[in-house]
Amino acid sequence: MEQIALHYWWWILALVLIAVEVILPGYFMLWIGIAAGATGLVVLVIPGLSMLSQALVFVVLTFLSCAAYWYGLRPRLMRDEPGDTRLNRRGEQNIGQRYVLAEAIVNGRGKAKVGDSLWLVRGPDLPAGSAVEVVGVDGTTLLVRAVE
Template sequence: MFASIAVHYLWWIVALVLIAIEVIMPGYFMLWIGIGAAVTGLLVLLMPGLSLLAQAIAFALLAFVSCAVYWYAVRPRLQHDEPGNERLNRRGEQLIGKRYVLIEAIVNGRGTAKVGDGQWLVSGPDLPAGSTVEVIAVEGTRLKVKQV
């Protein structure tokens, strides 16, 4: 059955199947193995007398190399973080370095500060209500502050 089909076409069919699997289950992994299969098909087209063992070894090496190219060269370029996103969804950490006014005095190391339209629990040195404080750290849901 396969005698009438050139072997390089089989590699390209394998490549298409692997890339189709990638479309169904995205994650980039099958795409790069499919690219390895396509290059193997090109290699077999250029060297038609290549044995089946040599083709299998070439496919394994090319799949490994193409996955390594993705992992070390392509993936870092795709994962660019925009400035400011490192604290996205961590609101407490976004408050570090900002100044707020105490609405309840800090007594025994605990008090409350007005942050935006809300209140946050704060910890720091004892200070009277109305004092301006600067956030220096976040401890769970409590802001650690110092006097300004």
């Protein structure tokens, strides 16, 4: 049986590292796997490299691929993140929305019907049934103003 060419071992390592990334996502095994695959290409092109040289190529390519992700791709992904960035800040999702007071605002505090729940509101004194617009959020209290 023929011995497996050395560049295949690098590609097998790349596949294992990428599989680990798929099972336990965290981005870095992906980039180390890409470096292992690139090292396999280098060994294919330059077949006489010693194991020490191959290891050095792998280390350098690992640092380069991780740096390319961290300084190049990651900032773009963070900036261009799709969807509503206020996902876990429910109060902020209400800014600009209009609601009806379920309880009058007395001494600056009252309650408004938001969906199927009541939220605390703070704003000018208004009778129950008045329309209000959310202009801000303070913790779990909606800051409102009267709507004409």
